[in-house]
Amino acid sequence: MATPIPPPPAAAAAAAADTKVDYLNLPCPIPFEELHREAMMSLKPDLFEGMRFDFTKMLNQKFSLNHSVLMGPTEVPSQSTETIKIPTAHYEFGSTFIDHPRLLLWGRILTDGRLNARVKCDLSENLTFKANAQLTNEPHMSHAMINFDYKGKDYRTQFQLGNGALLGASYIQSVTQHLSLGGEVFWAGQHRKSGIGYAARYNTDKSVATGQVASTGMVLLSYVQKVSEKVSLASEFMCNYLSRDVTASFGYDYILRQCRLRGKIDSNGCVAAFLEERLNMGLNFILSAELDHRKKDYKFGFGLTVGE
């Protein structure tokens, strides 16, 4: 008389282990400021209007120089609803020093005297120092900000200090393999205002969903779906209750062998596309277009990038 054999306990245990969360072995989350990283990559390309030429020269393994020329109309802020533009031209000189992975120095200066500078330095294995500054000739228009980022086993924390008595801190923690939650506080001493914010991020191999709210009235939701190795689709919802501004965007990102094509449409009637084509090693051709049908503001740009 044959009796049914019970299933092997090892298989059952293995199946149970697959679904159980190992809370002592969670991954390290994305930094708080990069929570919406995938959506930003797809939905916010570097759109421009006019002609752009970038030239990068590597002097050695770590040091490079950069020359940029941008010629085209620039929008002048005006009181009327009509868009007013004047033709302008900018030349920007830059230098970059990268001692990978510990040190990054980055500087850019424009012909009108504006200077941008960035520093990123690993003070220890888990502690990173960042600083950035924008200096201008106009009085009281210069800004500087420093950051201390600490990376823990399954959490990240950050402290910020800026001019104008600006203080900020954030913390983000992985709670499961796919979900991380975070919070931030900020204080603007010059304006005597403080705020608090919360954020959540859920990511799998194929999709990323994020949400963020702050007491300043800001709500930001985003969703990115990776439909194949080459194609990503992204959607974003942004609402600022105090300024009564609300926008939603839907975009795509095609990464092909020789080119990358990104585009989006948003609820304000704005349609944009951005194409980067690699003509040769170190030579890239760029096309940019942004059509704001409501404001009748149409921008087209083309550019070349030499060296990378």
Place this chain on the structure above:
Amino acid sequence: MADSVISIQYLKDFVNSQIYDDEKWAFNAKLLRAAGLFAGSILLMRNYGDLMAI
């Protein structure tokens, strides 16, 4: 009964104020349009995203 009547009346008044106030309706229309685009695009990419793959 009285409570439910009051609640229904409050809800009616709230909805009317949101719709018939021009300033509020301008913001609400923008909000509905943006939320609709956001939700619609998520549904689109989850159900038909594969058609856009190459």
